[in-house]
Amino acid sequence: MSAPTGGPPAPPRIYLSPPHMSGREQVYVNEAFATNWVAPVGPHVDAFEQEFAHAVGARHAAAVSSGTAALHLALILAGVGPGDEVLCSTLTFAASANPIVYLGGHPTFIDSERTSWNMDPALLAETLAARARSGKLPRAVILVHLYGQSAAIAPVQAACDRYGVTLIEDAAEALGSTYHDRAPGAFGKLGIYSFNGNKIITTSGGGMLVSDDSALVAHARKLATQARDNAPHYQHSEIGYNYRLSNILAGIGRGQLEVLEERVQARRRNFDFYTERLGRMAGIEMMPEAPWGRHARWLTCITVDAAQFGVDREAIRRTLEAENIEARPVWKPLHMQPVFATCAAVGGDVAADLFARGLCLPSGSSLTEADLDRVCTLVESLHTN
Ligand SMILES: *Cc1c(COP(=O)(O)O)cnc(C)c1O
Numbered sequence: 069m070s071a072p073t074g075g076p077p078a079p080p081r082i083y084l085s086p087p088h089m090s091g092r093e094q095v096y097v098n099e100a101f102a103t104n105w106v107a108p109v110g111p112h113v114d115a116f117e118q119e120f121a122h123a124v125g126a127r128h129a130a131a132v133s134s135g136t137a138a139l140h141l142a143l144i145l146a147g148v149g150p151g152d153e154v155l156c157s158t159l160t161f162a163a164s165a166n167p168i169v170y171l172g173g174h175p176t177f178i179d180s181e182r183t184s185w186n187m188d189p190a191l192l193a194e195t196l197a198a199r200a201r202s203g204k205l206p207r208a209v210i211l212v213h214l215y216g217q218s219a220a221i222a223p224v225q226a227a228c229d230r231y232g233v234t235l236i237e238d239a240a241e242a243l244g245s246t247y248h249d250r251a252p253g254a255f256g257k258l259g260i261y262s263f264n265g266n267k268i269i270t271t272s273g274g275g276m277l278v279s280d281d282s283a284l285v286a287h288a289r290k291l292a293t294q295a296r297d298n299a300p301h302y303q304h305s306e307i308g309y310n311y312r313l314s315n316i317l318a319g320i321g322r323g324q325l326e327v328l329e330e331r332v333q334a335r336r337r338n339f340d341f342y343t344e345r346l347g348r349m350a351g352i353e354m355m356p357e358a359p360w361g362r363h364a365r366w367l368t369c370i371t372v373d374a375a376q377f378g379v380d381r382e383a384i385r386r387t388l389e390a391e392n393i394e395a396r397p398v399w400k401p402l403h404m405q406p407v408f409a410t411c412a413a414v415g416g417d418v419a420a421d422l423f424a425r426g427l428c429l430p431s432g433s434s435l436t437e438a439d440l441d442r443v444c445t446l447v448e449s450l451h452t453n
Pocket residue numbers: 133134135136137160161163164212238240241261262263264273274275
């Protein structure tokens with residue numbers, strides 16, 4: 069299998085955040101096969117929705133094929149259409165904003181604050197006040213909870229409520245975290261989660277839309293199944309999508325949800341290990357845990373001050389890559405992305421700084437102490453000051 073280049077074999081690859089099956093998923097998958105529920109409908113889909121809604125403290129949930137699909141549906145339900153402005157965190161993955169553009173809307177990107185790395189509530193409030201003065205409010209706000217940490221939800225929610233703007237939470241990375249003992253994603257009018265292969269729990273690919281509003285979630289399920297009206301023949305009164313989650317994948321999700329708490333504990337242990345070994349080194353700072361809740365540590369992120377540490381973030385990343393270890397720069401802010409170059413932005417320097425200096429270390433819940441030691445030893449070897 070390996071290329072005939074000679075030399076010692078490469079050490080096994082350490083991935084950033086690989087899938088971590090518990091074994092319980094297989095039971096549900098086998099059950100789907102045994103009962104022939106091999107379709108984007110079935111008992112596992114129904115049960116996964118109920119169990120998930122219960123886990124995050126939302127009244128209703130709709131299981132869909134990806135987090136991106138969930139966000140697309142959330143924006144449709146919020147009434148976003150051509151020409152509408154939607155405010156969105158700038159420090160995030162492109163999937164947080166792409167569905168705005170699917171609908172002909174215009175994203176405006178809001179900078180981060182340093183306590184949580186998430187949307188700065190003061191900037192959001194200022195922006196909404198300015199829009200109210202100009203007489204045209206945005207249709208929605210997408211609040212992202214990055215890397216397993218809740219944003220400052222209360223002030224964001226208060227600002228949205230004040231102007232009657234729909235709050236949508238992108239909690240794709242934040243399952244298992246808390247904001248004052250409740251789950252981010254279940255505060256806004258609508259919230260979304262992702263079960264992509266690299267997320268804290270996975271269905272290989274999948275997502276969930278949650279809301280306390282049963283009519284909204286019922287409408288989401290309808291839109292996700294080609295918007296079929298309730299008639300014996302095929303009748304459609306609106307444009308639909310093919311976005312439902314497979315019953316087989318929902319089975320994987322049920323097994324994963326049972327071990328969510330173990331997965332969070334494992335990721336928090338990774339963070340503690342890194343903090344112990346790297347956190348005291350000059351020029352390295354660990355991503356802070358905001359005082360308002362539990363950081364699920366989906367990924368352990370550090371920022372590197374090159375002058376103090378001796379080398380910069382990219383030097384660390386390249387050294388790890390040369391040893392077959394996957395690390396990634398912190399998300400490149402969306403206001404800096406070529407595809408969003410013409411979009412409006414409010415601030416952006418904090419997110420740009422976190423991108424310039426930020427590095428995500430291998431953070432899978434299946435990492436061993438030997439893996440973590442391999443990463444830390446390499447980083448330590450670069451510390452020249
Ligand atoms: C992963 C992710 C998404 C998209 O989820 P998919 O299931 O991959 O479509 C959206 N937002 C954020 C912040 C993410 O990390």
